[in-house]
Amino acid sequence: MRSKTIKIDPLDPRHDLIIKAAHVIQKGGVVAFPTRYLYGLGADAFNTEAVDRVFEIKQRPYNKPLLVLLDRQENLIRLVRKVPSAAKRIMERFWPGEVTIVFEAKGNLPANLTAGTGRIGVRMPQHPVALALTRAIGSPITATSANVTGHVGCSQIQDLDSLIAEKLDLILDAGLLKGGTGSTVVDVTSDSLKILREGAIPARDILAVHG
Numbered sequence: 001m002r003s004k005t006i007k008i009d010p011l012d013p014r015h016d017l018i019i020k021a022a023h024v025i026q027k028g029g030v031v032a033f034p035t036r037y038l039y040g041l042g043a044d045a046f047n048t049e050a051v052d053r054v055f056e057i058k059q060r061p062y063n064k065p066l067l068v069l070l071d072r073q074e075n076l077i078r079l080v081r082k083v084p085s086a087a088k089r090i091m092e093r094f095w096p097g098e099v100t101i102v103f104e105a106k107g108n109l110p111a112n113l114t115a116g117t118g119r120i121g122v123r124m125p126q127h128p129v130a131l132a133l134t135r136a137i138g139s140p141i142t143a144t145s146a147n148v149t150g151h152v153g154c155s156q157i158q159d160l161d162s163l164i165a166e167k168l169d170l171i172l173d174a175g176l177l178k179g180g181t182g183s184t185v186v187d188v189t190s191d192s193l194k195i196l197r198e199g200a201i202p203a204r205d206i207l208a209v210h211g
Helices: 015-026 048-058 073-078 085-094 128-137 203-210
Strands: 005-007 031-034 039-042 099-104 119-123 170-173 184-187 194-197
Touching (some): 005 015, 015 128, 085 099, 085 203, 184 203, 194 203
Parallel strands (some): 005 170, 099 184
Antiparallel strands (some): 099 119
């Protein structure tokens, strides 16, 4: 694992290290990288084979979709059919941050990414490394937690499961992360907003913004 691990400053990541990781992802690789609470698995969201590798590495059932990260709201047009007014209010208040919004997915997305649900969960990351990585790639990346499905997430690289580590192309080690429950997941695909999972942002805060 040491040979593929790069230490990176969590607050001020070196540009050359970010570019190295970005190139790995752009070539179809899978990279472990820090988000605010847990380490995630980053792959090109538009590369079907790379997305398949994420499912294989995590031993994730193919009926469970993957969420993605993007670097700016303007790039939503590549992923979603429409951006409801409720989503706009939530993004204005909580992005970048720990709210994942589930939209109606565009039909051109890889079927394995959405697990055939017709929906896609999207978040703009707050962690400096995650945000720099998405900006360097200029395209959405996966961000599912770096653990075998059903196991506890990883908040420091020394706790990364060897079954995961041996299949990765690169690991960005930003030290100990906050840990915890991860992002709050909000579904805006119907007329009534739904909280699918309450995480870092309390549901009442989101509902207050929604009005």
